[in-house]
Amino acid sequence: MKTQAAIVHNRNEAFSIEQVDLRDPLETEVRVKIEACGICRSDLSALEGKETIQFPAVLGHEACGRVEAVGSAVSTVREGDAVILSWTPACGQCPSCLRGNVQLCLEINMTTGGRGPLSQHGQGIDRFMGLGAFCEHIVVPEAMAVPINSSIPPQHACLIGCAVSTGFGAAVNSAKIYPGETVVVLGCGGVGLSAIQGARVAGASTIIAVDPIAQRRAAAGALGASDVLGPDNLVAEIRRLTSGGADCAIECVGSVATMEQCFEMIRPGGRAVVVGLPGYADRLAIPALGLLAEKTITGSIYGSCQPSTDFQKILSLGETGQFNFEPLVDKVRPFREINQGFDDMRKGSLTRVVLAF
Ligand SMILES: [Zn+2]
Numbered sequence: 001m002k003t004q005a006a007i008v009h010n011r012n013e014a015f016s017i018e019q020v021d022l023r024d025p026l027e028t029e030v031r032v033k034i035e036a037c038g039i040c041r042s043d044l045s046a047l048e049g050k051e052t053i054q055f056p057a058v059l060g061h062e063a064c065g066r067v068e069a070v071g072s073a074v075s076t077v078r079e080g081d082a083v084i085l086s087w088t089p090a091c092g093q094c095p096s097c098l099r100g101n102v103q104l105c106l107e108i109n110m111t112t113g114g115r116g117p118l119s120q121h122g123q124g125i126d127r128f129m130g131l132g133a134f135c136e137h138i139v140v141p142e143a144m145a146v147p148i149n150s151s152i153p154p155q156h157a158c159l160i161g162c163a164v165s166t167g168f169g170a171a172v173n174s175a176k177i178y179p180g181e182t183v184v185v186l187g188c189g190g191v192g193l194s195a196i197q198g199a200r201v202a203g204a205s206t207i208i209a210v211d212p213i214a215q216r217r218a219a220a221g222a223l224g225a226s227d228v229l230g231p232d233n234l235v236a237e238i239r240r241l242t243s244g245g246a247d248c249a250i251e252c253v254g255s256v257a258t259m260e261q262c263f264e265m266i267r268p269g270g271r272a273v274v275v276g277l278p279g280y281a282d283r284l285a286i287p288a289l290g291l292l293a294e295k296t297i298t299g300s301i302y303g304s305c306q307p308s309t310d311f312q313k314i315l316s317l318g319e320t321g322q323f324n325f326e327p328l329v330d331k332v333r334p335f336r337e338i339n340q341g342f343d344d345m346r347k348g349s350l351t352r353v354v355l356a357f
């Protein structure tokens with residue numbers, strides 16, 4: 001079929017909405033009509049060359065929509081189902097999937113190199129993270145289209161495809177926060193604000209939110225942070241507020257400095273969890289002696305989520321008011337305003353811009 005995609009032909013060029021060819025789903029694939037797609041910082045990183053991608057490319061990996069067509073062997077979704085797109089193919093065959101860690105699936109790819117269902121004038125088009133959801137329709141393996149049943153509107157539900165699962169899951173699944181614990185969240189964008197809500201749902205007694213921007217700190221306070229701080233004199237402030245160190249610190253910034261601070265600000269036996277995306281060449285320097293104080297530092301990808309069950313769980317929390325999507329979205333724009341949406345982000349939008357189709 002023919003459909004409309006926002007193509008980037010070269011790095012740092014504007015998106016151009018053009019007609020493209022989308023082949024029919026194979027046996028185990030589905031075609032989804034996209035309804036909403038968030039603009040994630042990783043999309044911007046791909047444009048800036050910090051992520052592997054081949055041009056021409058279609059970005060977009062935080063989306064939801066409705067299934068329009070299914071291959072003959074598809075069993076988990078049906079035509080008409082509402083779905084959130086997942087960027088783990090959850091192949092079911094690799095060692096990670098066999099252990100149940102589908103977020104670590106070895107088939108996850110930042111780039112598909114133009115080998116896929118999308119083309120233009122006979123030339124394959126790369127789809128970022130195996131999705132390429134800045135497009136009216138996409139074709140993906142059935143495991144990447146996770147069926148949902150919810151009254152949460154598409155401009156909110158789409159965020160579960162990346163930011164919300166990443167942040168919420170980091171607190172609940174990766175950090176495994178227990179009731180009564182003290183938690184620090186560094187960085188209060190869409191991911192950090194989701195981590196704060198995850199910590200609250202998990203029963204943290206103290207949630208300290210850290211961000212240099214006052215409006216983000218205000219959003220963090222409204223979502224359940226008990227204390228909000230700027231970055232000044234941070235480690236000492238955290239130690240003071242938590243009587244010696246936090247049980248858990250979650251880094252949602254992506255900078256080496258804040259990752260190292262996380263390790264410093266946790267108590268003996270505490271956990272530092274890194275969620276922010278570092279650069280390829282970044283290296284951490286942490287005091288090795290902290291390891292003998294049984295401190296741990298670990299990473300979290302996709303919030304250690306099982307999309308097939310966790311997406312619906314988060315939607316249910318949204319329906320009962322335990323998870324609030326509203327502050328995570330700065331602006332909803334029509335798909336054709338994708339370039340303005342990226343400009344919003346470059347100018348430092350407080351949270352997310354979502355494109356509605
Ligand atoms: Zn993302």
Ligand SMILES: [Zn+2]
Nearest residue numbers: 091094097105
């Ligand atoms: Zn796998």
